[in-house]
Amino acid sequence: MKKVLILVCLFMVGCGQEISDKMPSDAYITIDNSDIEVFSDIYVSDIVSDTNVDIEDYKLDTDVIGDKEIEFYYTFDGNKYVYRTNIEIVDTVKPKIFGSASKTVEVGYDGEICNGYTYGDNYDGQPICSVEGEVDYNTAGTYDIDIVVTDVSGNSTNYNVTLNVVEEIRSNNNSGGGGTSSKLAFSDAYARYKSDNTELGIDVSEWQGDVNYEAVKEAGATFVMMRVGVKLSSGEEPALDGEFINNIKNAKEAGLKVGVYLYSKALSTKEAIEEAEWVLEQLDGESLDLPIVFDWEIWSNWNSYHMSFHDLNEMAEEFIKTVEDAGYEGMLYGSKFYLENFWEDENYENIWLAHYASSTSYEGYKIWQFSNVGRINGIYGDVDLNVMVVD
Numbered sequence: 154m155k156k157v158l159i160l161v162c163l164f165m166v167g168c169g170q171e172i173s174d175k176m177p178s179d180a181y182i183t184i185d186n187s188d189i190e191v192f193s194d195i196y197v198s199d200i201v202s203d204t205n206v207d208i209e210d211y212k213l214d215t216d217v218i219g220d221k222e223i224e225f226y227y228t229f230d231g232n233k234y235v236y237r238t239n240i241e242i243v244d245t246v247k248p249k250i251f252g253s254a255s256k257t258v259e260v261g262y263d264g265e266i267c268n269g270y271t272y273g274d275n276y277d278g279q280p281i282c283s284v285e286g287e288v289d290y291n292t293a294g295t296y297d298i299d300i301v302v303t304d305v306s307g308n309s310t311n312y313n314v315t316l317n318v319v320e321e322i323r324s325n326n327n328s329g330g331g332g333t334s335s336k337l338a339f340s341d342a343y344a345r346y347k348s349d350n351t352e353l354g355i356d357v358s359e360w361q362g363d364v365n366y367e368a369v370k371e372a373g374a375t376f377v378m379m380r381v382g383v384k385l386s387s388g389e390e391p392a393l394d395g396e397f398i399n400n401i402k403n404a405k406e407a408g409l410k411v412g413v414y415l416y417s418k419a420l421s422t423k424e425a426i427e428e429a430e431w432v433l434e435q436l437d438g439e440s441l442d443l444p445i446v447f448d449w450e451i452w453s454n455w456n457s458y459h460m461s462f463h464d465l466n467e468m469a470e471e472f473i474k475t476v477e478d479a480g481y482e483g484m485l486y487g488s489k490f491y492l493e494n495f496w497e498d499e500n501y502e503n504i505w506l507a508h509y510a511s512s513t514s515y516e517g518y519k520i521w522q523f524s525n526v527g528r529i530n531g532i533y534g535d536v537d538l539n540v541m542v543v544d
Contacts (some may be wrong), residue, residue, distance in 0.1 A: 210225075381432055
């Protein structure tokens, strides 16, 4: 769509008059032919380092690497001209690899070591993973190997791994001393996190059952984020959360601020937009105090999705744009690790952070989900607890 708009604008400029590509003898334009990083926000004016003409500026399309011809219009002595040149779009960002620095397999292993690691790239949806180093899988021992991920631009990342080949992997069935996560009373969380610029709240789905929102409010909560639906399988329509209708009605009647989230399994921008439209259909104009949230966290099969980090973020951005075009606020949900490594978090105005800890070093969140084992009057069992930053 961006490319179409750019071309339309260029041709409209020349309507009604002849446009020459022959530069006047007294005019000059100096182009900076330095390589341009893929996905950069670059305008024509950014690559013109010296000129005495009036340039009609526009944003360049930098979404595909390689040599690219561009043209732009300029005015000199009251006449319009077109200037054509070439730029080079490059990708210099290395792929990322995540996983343990130590891996253990049994003698005779014939699997793919790469399958035990998560890797991805900003541009290439299918970077190549390989293993470097000598390993004898038929002989027990310790081997030093490198997991190497290379993208289509030739950028490579090496991840050093200690590979242990053993006769038998013994499972640890020791159940002693494990313990469980301590439950966090809402009153304790309130005392810890409530301030003049924060509010405390919860997020719910059908798993919390029938919620007594009057009791929730009396406990000190001021807002609730609720699941409107869940995508059971990529490519299918989301399923309405079994308690959504009751949740939004009863929470509002209790005077709580309300926002909603969709558990997404989108694997394309088109599917993410369809999910956003589905959410809007369920709301049917219902007012919200808080955002509509894109909740995408199906990371376990990431390697198989053949998505770049850019593809991933484009999905979230289009979901958010769709709900914001309908008059709602949009928001991205993510854990600290994925916000810092997969999501381009600086591109999102509203972020709902998931980080189960007493404090967080992550900055820039609007809502922080700090516990998934909270307890509050009005709900039987565990509930997620959240703190929201308010102006």
